[in-house]
Amino acid sequence: MVRAEDDSALDRAARAMAAAGVDALLVGPGADLRYLTGYHALPLERLTLLVARADGDHRLIVPRLERPRAEAAEPGVPLVDFAETDDPFKVAAAALGGLERGRLGVGDRLWSTFLLGLQDALPAAAWSRASAVTRELRMRKAPAEVDALRRAGAAIDRVHARVAGLLRPGRTESEVGRDIAELIVAEGHDDVRFVIVASGPNGASPHHETGARALAAGDAVVVDIGGSVDGYCSDSTRDYVIGAAPAGYADAHAALEAAQQAARAAARPGVTAESVDAAARDLLTAAGYGELFVHRTGHGIGLEEHEDPYIVAGNDLVLEPGMAFSIEPGVYARGRWGMRLEDIVVVTDGGCERLNTRDLAAVEVAA
Numbered sequence: 216m217v218r219a220e221d222d223s224a225l226d227r228a229a230r231a232m233a234a235a236g237v238d239a240l241l242v243g244p245g246a247d248l249r250y251l252t253g254y255h256a257l258p259l260e261r262l263t264l265l266v267a268r269a270d271g272d273h274r275l276i277v278p279r280l281e282r283p284r285a286e287a288a289e290p291g292v293p294l295v296d297f298a299e300t301d302d303p304f305k306v307a308a309a310a311l312g313g314l315e316r317g318r319l320g321v322g323d324r325l326w327s328t329f330l331l332g333l334q335d336a337l338p339a340a341a342w343s344r345a346s347a348v349t350r351e352l353r354m355r356k357a358p359a360e361v362d363a364l365r366r367a368g369a370a371i372d373r374v375h376a377r378v379a380g381l382l383r384p385g386r387t388e389s390e391v392g393r394d395i396a397e398l399i400v401a402e403g404h405d406d407v408r409f410v411i412v413a414s415g416p417n418g419a420s421p422h423h424e425t426g427a428r429a430l431a432a433g434d435a436v437v438v439d440i441g442g443s444v445d446g447y448c449s450d451s452t453r454d455y456v457i458g459a460a461p462a463g464y465a466d467a468h469a470a471l472e473a474a475q476q477a478a479r480a481a482a483r484p485g486v487t488a489e490s491v492d493a494a495a496r497d498l499l500t501a502a503g504y505g506e507l508f509v510h511r512t513g514h515g516i517g518l519e520e521h522e523d524p525y526i527v528a529g530n531d532l533v534l535e536p537g538m539a540f541s542i543e544p545g546v547y548a549r550g551r552w553g554m555r556l557e558d559i560v561v562v563t564d565g566g567c568e569r570l571n572t573r574d575l576a577a578v579e580v581a582a
Contacts, residue, residue, distance in 0.1 A: 224251050224352065225267060225291065231348045232269035238317030240267040240345045241307070241333060245324040246518035247349045249446060252290035257281070262303040262329055265292070266310040274310040276303065304336035311337065320345035354515060354523045355537040360447060361561050364516070364539055367449035368559050368570030370403035371440060375453050375573055377402075378438055382455055382580045384431050388412040392425040395440055404442030404449065408520055411439040411452075418553030421510055421545060432458040432582035435552040441520060448520045450541055451571045452557035458582030467546045468554055470502035472575045474544045475556040478512055478526075482542065482560055482567040488530040495544040496528070504546045513541040516559055538562045539570075 228251060232240065242248045242265040244256035252275060256263045261278040263285075273292040277285045282296045297306045308315070318341045321330055334342070356364065377398055381391045392410045399407045413423035414430050418437040430436065439452040454468065474495040481494035492512040499508050513526030516539050524532050526540055543557030558571040 225273060226271075227352055228267055228348060229269050229271050231352060232267070232320070235348055236318060237320045237343065237348055238269055238314045239311060240265070240320045240322070240348060241325065242267065242322040242345055242349075243325040243329060245322065246353070246522070247322050247324070247345060249518055250349070250353055252288065252292060254285055254288040254290045255446070256285070258326075262297075262307070262332075264303075264307055264325075264329070266307060267292075268311075268314070276306055276310060278303075304332040307333060308336040311340075315339055317341070318343060320348055322346075322349075350523045353517055355535060356517060356539050356561065357537070360517060361537070361539065363445045363447035364449075364559065364561065365568075365570055367404065367442070367444040367447055368451070370444060371399070371442065371449035371451045372571055372573050373402040374398045374440060375438070375451060378453070379455060379578050379580050382430060382436060382457055384457060384582060385429055387427050387429050388414055388417070388425045389427060391430070395438070399440060399442040404444055405446075406443055408441040408443055408448055408450075409439070411437065413437040413439075413553060415552065416550050419547040419549045419551065420553070421547065421555065430457060433461060434458075435461055435464055435554065435577070437553050437555055439555065439557065446518050448516050448518070450516055450520055450557060450559060451573075452543060452555045453573060453575075454554045454556065454577040455580055456577050457580045460577070461552050463548070464552055464554070464577075467504055467507075467548075468577050470499055470504055471544060471546050471554055471556055473502075474498040475542060475558070475575060478542045478544065479558065479560060479567065479569060482534065482540075482562060484534055484536055484562055484564065486534055488524050488526050488532045488534060489528050491526050491534075491542070492528055492530075495542070499544060499546065507546045507548060508544060509547055510545065512544055515540045534562050536562050536564050 244258040264276045279296040316339045415434045436455040441450040478495035511527035515522040539561045545555035547553040560567040
């Protein structure tokens with residue numbers, strides 16, 4: 216597991232809490248916990264909770280049967296375990312001694328059953344979202360994190376290099392998807408995060424669930440895939456055409472390629488997230504495809520496939536070096552075809568680094 220800035224994420228979180236007037240963060244299983252401690256906890260019905268305090272007196276509370284896994288992760292904080300018959304919320308309240316009336320930031324992914332139990336155990340506390348602190352830390356990637364993203368990007372590029380050989384008329388989306396999932400691991404990922412194979416009219420659904428439709432000559436196919444390397448995600452989309460392209464497809468794809476390139480060129484320090492979205496959207500709108508571009512231009516990426524910053528209209532966040540996100544404009548003609556081109560980029564001191572380097576042109580596959 217890659218950790219940010221020489222294992223100092225918790226120290227940075229403590230400083231950020233103090234600056235934000237937050238006394239402690241209560242973080243359950245998920246990306247925030249992994250970022251802060253390196254522990255990839257299982258999301259169980261038993262409470263797992265990091266109590267990260269602004270004064271540095273941190274504790275990781277775990278079910279006793281999970282203690283060996285937590286110890287193996289070397290989280291860098293004292294462990295407190297509880298037995299099956301113990302009340303985990305009393306254990307958490309004890310770890311928050313002196314902060315019973317403090318401001319507590321709750322992890323955004325903490326299950327409501329745990330939050331309600333904590334609120335019952337700490338009725339005088341004030342509650343806020345932990346992401347007010349953690350998003351600012353995770354959004355700016357350390358060099359080791361960028362390196363993991365770079366390796367993940369190269370691995371998913373190697374998978375796309377082999378996808379065309381899987382696309383044959385008569386094969387179903389699911390059959391292709393299973394093969395791609397095997398390739399994701401074979402090409403260097405630790406796991407498979409998702410596989411979308413959307414053929415023909417299914418391509419017009421951006422998050423199509425890969426299914427039983429059989430590929431056919433004349434299909435445009437959207438392939439959106441990702442896995443993770445040392446916890447950090449890959450995410451790349453490319454387009455394929457089996458035989459002759461459908462009517463209108465080539466012109467739309469040319470506009471899409473130009474839009475994606477324009478957004479990449481716009482991504483640099485000092486500009487806003489929404490300006491990168493506008494670079495792609497304005498070009499597609501001028502080409503007559505604006506109404507067919509139905510989602511934001513991009514999302515942040517790291518330990519999660521989707522995290523801050525979001526590249527979308529209305530987001531005036533100013534981009535800074537270390538911010539990593541997708542650039543993925545798309546065009547979706549309902550009932551006919553879809554297309555999307557997705558690369559991951561990282562903002563650098565002078566612009567952005569593209570972590571996916573495959574050609575943007577739709578790959579032609581023999582029918």
